[in-house]
Amino acid sequence: MEDWQQRTRLLLGEEKMERLRQAHVLVVGVGGVGAYAAEMLCRAGVGRLTLVDADTVQPTNLNRQLPALHSTLGQAKTEVLAARFRDINPDVQLTVRTIFLEEEQVSSLLEAEEYDFVVDAIDTLAPKCRLIAEALRRRIRIVCSMGAGAKSDITQVRFADIWDTYHCGLSKAVRKRLQKMGIRHKVPVVFSTEQANPEALLRTEDERNKKSTCGTVSYMPAVFGCYLAEYVIKRL
Numbered sequence: 090m091e092d093w094q095q096r097t098r099l100l101l102g103e104e105k106m107e108r109l110r111q112a113h114v115l116v117v118g119v120g121g122v123g124a125y126a127a128e129m130l131c132r133a134g135v136g137r138l139t140l141v142d143a144d145t146v147q148p149t150n151l152n153r154q155l156p157a158l159h160s161t162l163g164q165a166k167t168e169v170l171a172a173r174f175r176d177i178n179p180d181v182q183l184t185v186r187t188i189f190l191e192e193e194q195v196s197s198l199l200e201a202e203e204y205d206f207v208v209d210a211i212d213t214l215a216p217k218c219r220l221i222a223e224a225l226r227r228r229i230r231i232v233c234s235m236g237a238g239a240k241s242d243i244t245q246v247r248f249a250d251i252w253d254t255y256h257c258g259l260s261k262a263v264r265k266r267l268q269k270m271g272i273r274h275k276v277p278v279v280f281s282t283e284q285a286n287p288e289a290l291l292r293t294e295d296e297r298n299k300k301s302t303c304g305t306v307s308y309m310p311a312v313f314g315c316y317l318a319e320y321v322i323k324r325l
Contacts, residue, residue, distance in 0.1 A: 113137040116208040123210030124155035125314025137182040143189035209233040235280035238303025239289040251276040279316040
């Protein structure tokens, strides 16, 4: 088979490619943002990935989520992505955990394997903040996604320390909770400086741990995911 990594090797060189092959990245949340981050890591040649998410593909995912097709409706997102990633790189080592990560499960997840990097694409506050806290405590490198919903201008997507973010409701909630946990360490995040559209909000009663959902457009979560992947790849 023709060397599928030839173009990446031309850019990065063999030594950096080997670092990627030896790396193990944990991606928690493989919906709109996390799935794109995970695929970019896979296509870049990261040798081992652990994917964590309990969700199945739903019709409302079709407008923006990588695993969402009419043919995959009802299937676990982790399993859809695992099959896809093996089709991209047959040598990739995959661990799939089709679970909703509860706050009290974070420690055991981080103790189960040795990770070189954690990608946090969780949209539920308690496990998100616990994951950040435990990664910091264990000195595992982490990068986090903040809110991509109700926004549409990709030119306003940024890297920042969580403490320097603004115009982002999720960032504000994370900062507040981390402060209550006694954490004031630097946390690298991807966020948007754009003001959220207040009309792009829908109250929900049937989604676990979510009181509302935001309107989204196809490209925005993908951009966030690519930012996350770039951050990880360059540091590996």
